Amino acid sequence: MAKQLDYHTIREIFTRFRDAEAEPLGELNHVNAYTLVVAVALSAQATDAGVNKATASLFEVADTPQKMLDLGEDALIEHIRTIGLYRNKAKNVMKLSRILVEEYGGTVPCSRAALESLPGVGRKTANVVLNMWWRHPAQAVDTHIFRLGNRSGIAPGKDVVAVERAIEDHIPVDFQLHAHHWMILHGRYVCVARKPKCGNCLIRDLCQYEDKTE
Missing domain, CATH: 1.10.340.30 (Hypothetical protein; domain 2)
Incomplete structure (x- = not known):
């Protein structure tokens, strides 16, 4: 488990996520x-x-x-x-x-x-x-977010509730609404479980993961 990143580093991480995709969308289809x-x-x-x-x-x-x-x-x-x-x-x-x-x-x-x-x-x-649906700044922690939070230091925690609390406590308020979508998409497509794609990671220089891939 990485150490908790400081406020300024986390702000930079989510600024980069926002600059790359300002309105991240969930991938489950629904109509209501x-x-x-x-x-x-x-x-x-x-x-x-x-x-x-x-x-x-x-x-x-x-x-x-x-x-x-x-x-x-x-x-x-x-x-x-x-x-x-x-x-x-x-x-x-x-x-x-x-x-x-x-x-x-x-x-x-x-x-x-x-x-x-x-x-x-x-x-x-x-x-x-x-x-x-209601655009509450609620943080849904799945395996991708749990992995990314702990590897990077964005939101380390021993269980999903601890990671959820770390997200709420340490990610700046202006990023809270989309925080879990940015994290789940990054964990799903870049910071994958077996061989993270660190060479294509936009927060590589800020991440605390020690076993970065080329």
Whole structure:
């Protein structure tokens, strides 16, 4: 685990991220808050590309909680069969859809606690929805962000909650809204797990990772 970088270094890192891509976008396709919740829930232990392929036809017929209930679990399974853990995920999607219809009038709540109470929705999923749909500066820490935060010193921590707190505590406020998107994209495409592409890294000179590649 690298040491926590100082404020000025972190500001420079995120200035570079912003200059490279001012409005980073999440890669999960969705059409409303509900389909975003479903897409993020389905993405656990799956790739965004795989989820997008499965949900392309699903969201054409079930883009609201009630439509998902009308579709039924068996039909849902046929749409998402290519996604890992699809049976358990299908059960959770049906359960959360019923809760949204019966307790929230079919509307996705905009509080973290309410979102986390839904089956299959954990803290990371809740933070993604809060950030992408309601533009709250919530930090959704996945494996890519956890790796980048610890390697670079941007946000070191022993677990995802510690990394989330480090992001909130050390990244300047004006970068908070897009912080997790910049970090996830950098971790996914540059600071990859097995052989990071340090030669193509725009923050190479600021990163504390000791085993940089050429």
